[in-house]
Amino acid sequence: MKKFSNLLFITAISSLLFSCGKTEDTDSFGKKDMFTNYADNLILPAYTTYGNSITSLQTALSNFNATTDLSNLSALQSAFLNTYAAWQSCEIYEKTAPADQAMALDNTNYFPCRADSIDAYVSRNDNSAASIKNKVKSDKGLAAIEYLLFSRTLSQQQILDRFTTGPNAASYKTYLSSLVSNIAEVQSSVISGWAGYKDIFINSLGTDASGSFSVMVNSIAQRTDDFKRMQTGTPAGYLGNVATVNVLPGAVQAYYSNNSTNYMLLTLNNMKDVLNGKGSNDGKGLIDYIRTLNVSSTFGGNLADDILSQIDVCITKVNDCAPDYSATVVSNKAKADALFLEAKKLLVLIKVDVPSALGVSITYTDSDGD
């Protein structure tokens, strides 16, 4: 009985302290440092780099609009590919509040785009910047810009003709400009959103839905989900986790510029850096935190190590499918299947094991299906 009341007493005292205390960073790991590292060393630089690439893209676009010739087309194309590549490092932050609120993913990188629908809008002169905002995700974003600027069948001259002598040439130009303004606008609203959100982000150390652990895990899980589903699964004919005969080579990311596997590699390498907390310098990341928890994964090893090595396995499988995933799903489907299988294993680690180890929930809504 004595012991019992002693215990009570201790608990009572601690609960008192607990209610009166001020918020100080008391954890041994330095969670606040980690989230500060995420904000300053990874997230903001990623969006800034992406934003700078859009600025260059806009310059190239106005040159192209002023003088629509082959050399300005290639300058525009290469500026666009920089933007497209830079985005691959931003998408993983999709479920952080500023990006989520700007609906950055839906506005920027849904694929495949609907070429016929875009052509129809162009022919109707439905091409204003204001109208782009309200169009569905498959009619806008990087994939739509890519469709206008690249082709697997047309020559550079034929692509140029689209904007000069072809039917609705002027409307194509306007649609293109509107697409670029739209992604620029979304990028700047994400950046301005972060100005207000950063303090909240680095101070929300809890595991509830608005806590930054939950935000980061959900965001990375969403990215992994999209990698599995959209980048690897759908083109290879997977519906959910079931294989069908409907292989969709045109559904790969960056189909027209043929960068599908390049961007898969960017995605995976970026994911590794993000988990490690590695930006321009190597700070604290989720993997470091998970390592302190010392939990084992379904593969029997340490969860932190197994996640990183599973990403490496995926990288190997992507390389097996390089350089053109849309060709691989047709000619060498077994390699695509192997990649899909490994992507799915990675997803289970990130979507089930990680939340379990951290005590957070997966709450993100599926951005698919409109």
Added chain:
Amino acid sequence: MLLFSSARFVAKGWVRLLYIQPKFYFTYEGFSWVHPMPGNGMFVVFAVMILCALFITLGLFYRAAAAGFFLLFTYVELLDKTNYLNHYYFVSIVSMVLCFLPANKYASLDVRFGWTKKVTHIPNWCILIIQLQIGLVYFFAGIAKINPDWLLNAQPLKIWLKSRDYYPLIGQLFNYEITPYLFSWFGMLFDVFIVFFLWNKKTRPFAYLAVVVFHVVTGHLFQIGVFPYVMIVATWIFFSAEFHQKFLSLFKVEKDADILNYQPSFPSFWLTLILIHFSIQLILPFRYLLYPGKLFWTEQGYRFSWRVMLMEKNAYTSFVVKDKNGKIGEVRNRDHLTPQQEKQMSTQPDMILQFAHFLADEYNKNKGFTAAEVYADSYAALNGHPSQPFIDNTVDLAKQPVNFAPKNWILPFQPKK
């Protein structure tokens, strides 16, 4: 002994409880994914429920109000399984019991208006029922904690406490290896024994302090809503009549000089009813013994058993619908479910099955499938064990019956290697 307390205090004890109710209502409405009832209809339900709660408190039209509250509250609870919470169940049970108790016989408006005879003393069993019910809640919550995960691995507290080590001052404690074990063992001992300490007059003040501290601490640490406050108030029932009388005098209710005893008609009928009720209450939590496999994994017989805060379970469950004509469709759970529903569904096999049946109907009716088959691909992780396949993805769930038979399509749990 029979002078123990007066039923009026029961009502008084619940007053606070029922004043907290509106909070539930808000939460409920805020998360109004509760089936797509016509919006205003639900508002009426909640308004009437609040009114009933108020009437119970005032002791006005007491029995009708208690019955109304019980029916409405239970109705709302029954709307959606994914909203199941042990303390809602607790409220339902207690409000049901209240319908049958003479809790309007003392300081109530029913008495003031002369609609019911005043009574100052009620038989002990009236109080005992509620005490026993609360005792069962704690006791079962306690014995549910006697399992290897909880006691030997300190799971899931190890996960939960560790993730809260940034809390001021006590946060550091959560980083010690021993802390989750202390919490686990203390929690178990508390739940199992607290009711005995509450019963004993000598230990009661300490025990009540323990109740308050325990619930305040857990309430702060974990997202468990109003449950702690429900219990803090509900345990007043263990206090003496004198205590409640003092409390009542704050409301200018004076003590009666006369002793007016309450005598229910048909005592043996009531006794039988009480026995049946508690037999069910005693047996229900053990029904899981009828099922094979690990309870926390299969969750067959998990609910309605006062198992509180025992699991950290995460799952990822996706569905594919096929038919014999070769049609195939991937299901986006979010097209049909709310985030909360999806989260609950993906970890609980009975809901996975219900959803699969819903999908089969949906695809047959609206998507042109014939005799749709539904397959689930699911992975789950429980209490710090690594993730593993959860549902047999070769089984057509549309053909599995929704009933209480063991679900043999749940893959067996493999403990940590």
